[in-house]
Amino acid sequence: MTDEPTDDRRVLTVGTLARVEGEGGMHVEYRDGRVTDVQLRIYEPPRFFEAFLRGRSYTEPPDVTARICGICPVAYQTSSCWALEDACGVSVPDAVRRARRLLYCGEWIESHSLHIYLLHAPDFLGYDGAIEMAADHRGLVERGLRMKKAGNDLLDVVGGRSVHPVNVRLGGFYRMPLRRELLALRPRLEQGLEDALATVALVAGFDFPELEQPYEYLSLRPETGYPIEDGRVVTSSGTSFDVRDFTRHIEEFHVEHSNALHARLDGSPEPYVVGPLARYSLNADRLSDTARRAAADAGLGAVCRNPFRSIVVRAVEVVEAFHEALRLVDEWQDGHDPSVPVPPRAGEGFGASEAPRGTLFHRYVLDDEGVIQDAQIVPPTSQNQPSVEADLRTLVQAWHGLDHAALTHRCEQAIRNYDPCISCATHFLDLTVENR
Amino acid sequence: MSIAPETTRPGHRRGPPTLAVWKFASCDGCQLTLLNCEDELLALAGAVRIAYFPEATRGVVEGPYDVSLVEGSITTPEDLERIQQVRQVSRRLVTIGACATAGGIQALRNFGDVAEFRSVVYAHPEYLSTLSRSTPISAHVSVDFELRGCPVDKTQLLEVLAAAVQDRAPRIPSHSVCVECKRRGTVCVTVAHGTPCLGPVTQAGCGALCPAFERGCYGCFGPQDTPNAAAVAVRLGELGMAEAEVMRVFRTFNAAAEPFRQESERHEPVAGPGTRREAGR
Numbered sequence: 104m105t106d107e108p109t110d111d112r113r114v115l116t117v118g119t120l121a122r123v124e125g126e127g128g129m130h131v132e133y134r135d136g137r138v139t140d141v142q143l144r145i146y147e148p149p150r151f152f153e154a155f156l157r158g159r160s161y162t163e164p165p166d167v168t169a170r171i172c173g174i175c176p177v178a179y180q181t182s183s184c185w186a187l188e189d190a191c192g193v194s195v196p197d198a199v200r201r202a203r204r205l206l207y208c209g210e211w212i213e214s215h216s217l218h219i220y221l222l223h224a225p226d227f228l229g230y231d232g233a234i235e236m237a238a239d240h241r242g243l244v245e246r247g248l249r250m251k252k253a254g255n256d257l258l259d260v261v262g263g264r265s266v267h268p269v270n271v272r273l274g275g276f277y278r279m280p281l282r283r284e285l286l287a288l289r290p291r292l293e294q295g296l297e298d299a300l301a302t303v304a305l306v307a308g309f310d311f312p313e314l315e316q317p318y319e320y321l322s323l324r325p326e327t328g329y330p331i332e333d334g335r336v337v338t339s340s341g342t343s344f345d346v347r348d349f350t351r352h353i354e355e356f357h358v359e360h361s362n363a364l365h366a367r368l369d370g371s372p373e374p375y376v377v378g379p380l381a382r383y384s385l386n387a388d389r390l391s392d393t394a395r396r397a398a399a400d401a402g403l404g405a406v407c408r409n410p411f412r413s414i415v416v417r418a419v420e421v422v423e424a425f426h427e428a429l430r431l432v433d434e435w436q437d438g439h440d441p442s443v444p445v446p447p448r449a450g451e452g453f454g455a456s457e458a459p460r461g462t463l464f465h466r467y468v469l470d471d472e473g474v475i476q477d478a479q480i481v482p483p484t485s486q487n488q489p490s491v492e493a494d495l496r497t498l499v500q501a502w503h504g505l506d507h508a509a510l511t512h513r514c515e516q517a518i519r520n521y522d523p524c525i526s527c528a529t530h531f532l533d534l535t536v537e538n539r
Numbered sequence: 540m541s542i543a544p545e546t547t548r549p550g551h552r553r554g555p556p557t558l559a560v561w562k563f564a565s566c567d568g569c570q571l572t573l574l575n576c577e578d579e580l581l582a583l584a585g586a587v588r589i590a591y592f593p594e595a596t597r598g599v600v601e602g603p604y605d606v607s608l609v610e611g612s613i614t615t616p617e618d619l620e621r622i623q624q625v626r627q628v629s630r631r632l633v634t635i636g637a638c639a640t641a642g643g644i645q646a647l648r649n650f651g652d653v654a655e656f657r658s659v660v661y662a663h664p665e666y667l668s669t670l671s672r673s674t675p676i677s678a679h680v681s682v683d684f685e686l687r688g689c690p691v692d693k694t695q696l697l698e699v700l701a702a703a704v705q706d707r708a709p710r711i712p713s714h715s716v717c718v719e720c721k722r723r724g725t726v727c728v729t730v731a732h733g734t735p736c737l738g739p740v741t742q743a744g745c746g747a748l749c750p751a752f753e754r755g756c757y758g759c760f761g762p763q764d765t766p767n768a769a770a771v772a773v774r775l776g777e778l779g780m781a782e783a784e785v786m787r788v789f790r791t792f793n794a795a796a797e798p799f800r801q802e803s804e805r806h807e808p809v810a811g812p813g814t815r816r817e818a819g820r
Contacts, residue, residue: 121597124567148564148614148645149669155647159787166757170644170792173568173690221574221595232596234584244581252577263748265575266568266690267759270752277754 120515122222122232124174124524129514131495136503138496143488143518153478161187161447161473162273168465168480169267172524174217177210177262178458179465179480180271181332186465187273189347190452191445191473198439199275200333201431205285206261206268207332207456208428212254212295213265214459215379215417215424218522219302220247223414226516227309243305246298250421253288253295257428260284275442285432292432296425300397303418307401311411312513314498318374318490320381323457329389329423330382332456337385342369346455349464355481366486374489377461378521379416380407394423410494410520417522447473458483460524484524491521556605556704559591561625563611563618564645564673568690569636570594570610576693583697586704602628606703612638612673614645619670619679626680631703634676635696637689641761642795644689646673649795675795684709689759689792692744712743713764716756719747728755735775737788740766740798761793768802782806 120127128144152171156164164183169176181203188195195203220243221233230236237244255265261280262268270276323334323346336352337343344352355364368375383398384406390398398419407416449471455464461483468477494517502510560570574595576583590600607629613622626632634640642649649672676682686699686709695711702709712718716738720727728734728750736755738747742763749756762768768789775785789803 121593122595124571124594148618150564150614150645151648152644155644155651160784163787167644167791170566170568170689173566173571176566176568217571217574225597231598232592234581234589234596235598237581237584241581248577248580251575255575255577263752264690264745266571269749269754269757272754277749278752 120518122225123519124172124522127523129495129518131499131514133499133503136500138499141492141496141499143491143495145488153480156467156475156478159475161190161467161469161475164465164467164475164478165271165273166267169271171480171482173266174214174524175210175458175460175463176267177207177258177271178456178463180268181207181456182454182458182463182465182480183467184271184273185333185346185454185456186452186467187454187469188445188452189454190450190467190469191448192450193274193443193445195275195443196439198279198436199442201434202261202276202279202441203332205280205428205431206258206271208424208431209254209257209261209265211331211424211459212421212428213251213258214254214522215421216247216251216254218459219306219414219417219421220244220251222522223417223519224306224309226512226519227306227414246301250295250298250302253291253425256288256291260288272442274445275440277441279437279439279441280435282435282437285435289429289432292425292429296393296422296429299418299421299425300393303397303401303415303422306414306418309414311409312498312502314409314411314494314501314517316376316380316408316410316490316494318376318493319368319371320384321368321375321377321462321486322382322385323455323462324386324389327389329391329394329420329427330386330457331424331427334455334457336455336462338368338375339381339385346464347453349453349455349481350466350479353464353481353486355485364481364485365488366481367489374493375486376490377483377486379413379420379459379461380410381461382457383407383416383419390419390423391426393426394419397422410517413520413522447471458524460484460522461486482524484521487521487523491518491523494520555586555588557590557600557602558587558700559602559604559607559625559629560589560594561591561607561609561611562594563609563622563639563676564614565611565636565638565643567594567610569639569688569696570608572635572691572693572696573608576697579697583700587700603630604628605630606700607632609634609639609676610636612642612645612675613679614670614673616670622676622679631683632676632680633684633686633699633703634682635686635691635699637687637759637761637792638673639676640685640687640796641793642673642675644792644794646795647790648673650790673795684711686711687742687760688744692746695744714743715739715763715766716741716743716745716747716750716760719743719745720750723747723751725750728753729774729778733778735778735780735788737771740768740771757788757791758799759792761796762798766798768798769805772802772806783808 130142132140165180168179258265263270320339323330324337325334464481466479699709734755737758738756741758742760786806789799
């Protein structure tokens with residue numbers, strides 16, 4: 104960390120922002136408490152997925168796009184399946200939908216528990232990381248790991264493995280899990296639900312800087328239940344549209360300081376937000392009674408606009424995911440076909456699901472033999488980049504009186520509020536705050 | 540599995556060995572596998588000193604490091620330099636996963652035109668800094684051990700760490716997935732159902748997952764030590780796969796691994812999409 108006080112310019116640097124998935128950079132300049140420039144710099148080496156999908160078969164994106172992110176592969180698999188099934192005019196049966204939702208619950212549990220305990224909580228409790236935190240709070244870290252493991256166990260049983268599951272295919276699955284295999288998980292899921300409720304109570308007691316986020320929220324909203332694997336798009340300003348229309352509303356653009364495209368909604372210059380805060384604020388009425396009570400006890404209203412409280416919302420979503428997984432396991436019936444045929448046809452298809460970090464859109468264009476002509480993937484972290492930058496701007500203006508180390512740490516925390524999936528987007532996060 | 544540290548190692552300082560984890564172009568899934576060792580993580584953190592692991596901690600201990608785990612492939616001019624620095628500060632360098640070991644899925648660019656790829660994805664390709672090929676770590680520095688898999692297997696990862704701590708060679712089998720199927724009692728999906736499978740040419744390590752889920756192996760652990768890829772390709776053809784499909788099954792997450800690269804190129808259409816003859820590594 105360097106601190107170079109000169110006449111009117113001070114620079115403070117943290118080499119690598121820790122405890123995010125991947126590495127990237129941030130740059131803020133301000134003078135007299137006014138921010139003059141703010142950039143979330145994303146250096147993730149471009150990997151060109153959309154380009155090398157061209158010319159490949161329509162059956163491949165579930166396996167190929169999973170490799171965009173080791174933390175949320177199920178999100179990529181699910182969004183790609185919906186989009187390709189849409190292109191081919193195939194609708195999957197209820198049993199497949201249930202299996203997709205169950206698999207997805209495992210990913211939410213694994214990813215959110217990782218973020219809450221290993222990446223985010225150390226900020227609030229004053230540690231460099233969870234390993235250091237375990238020296239004083241071993242029970243807490245063990246609880247986080249136990250929850251994470253329950254999520255990974257669910258992914259193993261339904262998907263074959265937790266990182267890049269092998270069981271997902273177009274039209275469904277290669278093999279359906281059996282009721283007895285799922286029931287064997289039940290004690291771990293029950294323990295997980297209990298642990299998740301304790302987690303909500305724990306994180307609700309953290310100190311949160313006051314920050315109100317005025318931006319538009321966007322998430323999916325299904326016909327019933329909390330949005331996880333499916334739904335229509337809704338926003339906080341009351342817009343609602345079908346996933347098939349997402350390219351008419353969401354526009355991606357390329358800025359110089361980031362290797363991830365930014366996105367804007369309906370041509371607005373204002374940022375919009377996807378992820379737990381948006382999902383919760385647009386769908387709190389859809390939570391199970393258990394999760395809704397936990398949210399109320401944690402002091403969450405029907406809408407949450409403080410990004411620092413995202414850790415509480417994430418914990419509530421883990422409660423919902425365990426609760427939902429238990430429901431799906433209890434209602435599970437054997438004997439359904441694992442998949443339906445998806446014959447290729449020429450056309451364009453759209454799909455979306457709620458990755459742990461927010462809405463993940465896919466679009467594919469196929470020829471009549473199912474060869475991919477065009478592919479488009481809009482990950483949550485790209486959509487959230489402008490709002491991360493807007494939060495940093497607000498925050499630095501509000502707290503420019505803090506010393507540099509404290510302000511820098513608060514900036515890091517503000518970035519971690521989004522649980523940015525930098526592998527969906529980033530490589531090297533250099534945090535630079537310039538005061539000039 | 541025990542990961543007991545040696546308190547003294549010849550020529551090295553006392554105390555637990557230091558561990559560093561580095562990321563290059565990748566999906567994060569292999570280093571996540573380390574954090575997925577939920578039952579072992581805290582014991583591991585006692586057996587080694589986690590000295591550099593940005594995904595897990597802000598704390599940084601200065602190098603040099605006893606063991607470096609490297610995830611990801613080399614795809615940018617900056618990373619060409621950074622991997623040299625990583626090698627310099629690492630007593631033992633272990634690559635984890637298909638990206639670091641074989642270039643990963645992003646090595647598909649090696650078979651295409653990067654200028655075209657760039658313009659497909661990005662409106663302003665001039666903002667990007669990228670190499671025309673994705674290459675494994677071993678193309679640039681000496682590597683002490685390469686752990687396969689897309690992603691790596693967590694038990695194998697723990698074995699590699701245990702071996703590094705105990706200063707011995709890791710016990711990682713290099714035989715095919717077929718052996719694992721036999722061992723777990725999975726009926727051969729090719730023989731019983733005519734399902735195309737890369738098991739005979741793919742290295743074990745996943746536990747023969749795909750056949751247990753009634754699908755053919757898709758080769759995510761890369762080539763086994765004596766692969767007869769040409770023979771498997773013939774069988775894939777007999778099972779109904781077109782030449783272009785045979786090319787593509789060898790050209791995924793380990794596309795630049797030599798035996799898979801050679802076999803895929805034998806099945807290239809004369810002027811297919813996204814393919815070019817001199818491709819390769």
